[in-house]
Amino acid sequence: MSSPSVSGAIASALAESEPSAKVMAARRVAREWRKGRLPFRFDVAMPDVPGRPARPELLPPTKMPKRGRGQSLKGRIALFHALAHIEFVAIDLALDMAGRFGGxxxxxxxxDFLSVAADEAMHFVLLERRLRALGSFYGDLPAHGGLWDAAGETRHDVAARLAVVPMVLEARGLDVTPTTIERMRSAGDSAGVRILERILDDEIRHVRVGANHFAEVCERRGKSPDSTWKTLVKKHFRGRVSGPFNDSARNAAGLSRELYAGIAY
Structure with a gap:
């Protein structure tokens, strides 16, 4: 009997709905691929929507309760819950990237993207542990229901996916995380600070991975990365590219100020 293909293993991980099962599946796929145990075959289609747990309740962005500034216990719980949900969806985004476009x-x-998926799984575990230490858990609060929308919008084109997910959505994390770290430091949450610093370091690398592969796609297609990125973002990203920007982190991730300044407002 032949080994399961890498696409089959990824699709199975995407189908997992229970958080701990998805975390373990993402790590397992990354490990088995790294060890050469998953054949490079793309014979299984990725699901349009990955598995999701019954909780948290998913709400439209306009219905999400305001979190405040996050320094009170309640505010920190809300903040870490929101971040845990972002990382949970990020596991699926990275898996889908590898499984949908890897062939x-x-x-x-x-x-690269299975490594990113394993990182996101680790981030989720760290944040979920922090929630439990604060007396809560993932699923205890409602969460943003639109984070998977970018995947559906860009499922037809790897350049569009790379332009929107790593180079816009993940890059936004580079901008806001340093301020969040300082708020946690002011609140005396040293454990939270360490988690966020680890996530920021990893996300710089994730954005750089996305930017590098985007440049490769554009070179293969004979197109300018800068103009192609701006065109794809205007077409496929429903939100706003707005500052303030963490220029040093973005530059470390391969995003020049000239790239995003022309589209920001």
């Missing part, structure tokens, strides 16, 4: 993009692309 087209090649083994290095699969390796």
């Amino acid at each position: 087209e993009m090649g083994k290095d692309f699969v390796s």
Whole structure:
């Protein structure tokens, strides 16, 4: 009997709905791929919508309760819950990237995004543990219901997916996380500070992975990365690209000020 393909293993991980099962599945796929145990075959389609737990309740952005500034216990719980949900969805976004576009993009692309998926799974675990230490848990509060929308909007084109997910959505985390770290430090939450610093370091690398593969796609297609990125973001991203920007972190991630300044407002 032949081994399960990498696409089959990824699709199975995406289908997991229970958080701890999805975390373990994402880590397992990344490990099995790294050890050469998953054949490079793309014979299983990715689901349009990944598995989701019964909780948290998913709400439209306009219905989400305001979190405040996050320094009180209640505010910190709300903040870490929101971040845990972002990381949970990020596991699926990275898995889907590898499984949906890996056949087209090649083994290095699969390796990169399975590594990202494993990182996001680790981030989720750290945040969920912090929630429990604060007396809460993932699923205890409502969460943003639109985070998967970017995947559906860009499922037809790897360039569009790379332009929107790593280079806009994840890049926004580079902008806001330093301020969040300082709020946690002011609140005396040293454990939260350490978690957020680890996430920020990893996300710089994740954005750089996305930017590098985007540049490769554009080179293959004979297009300018800057103008192509701006065109794809205007077409496929429903939100706003707005500052303030963390220029140093973005530059470390391969995003020049000139790239996003022309589209920001």
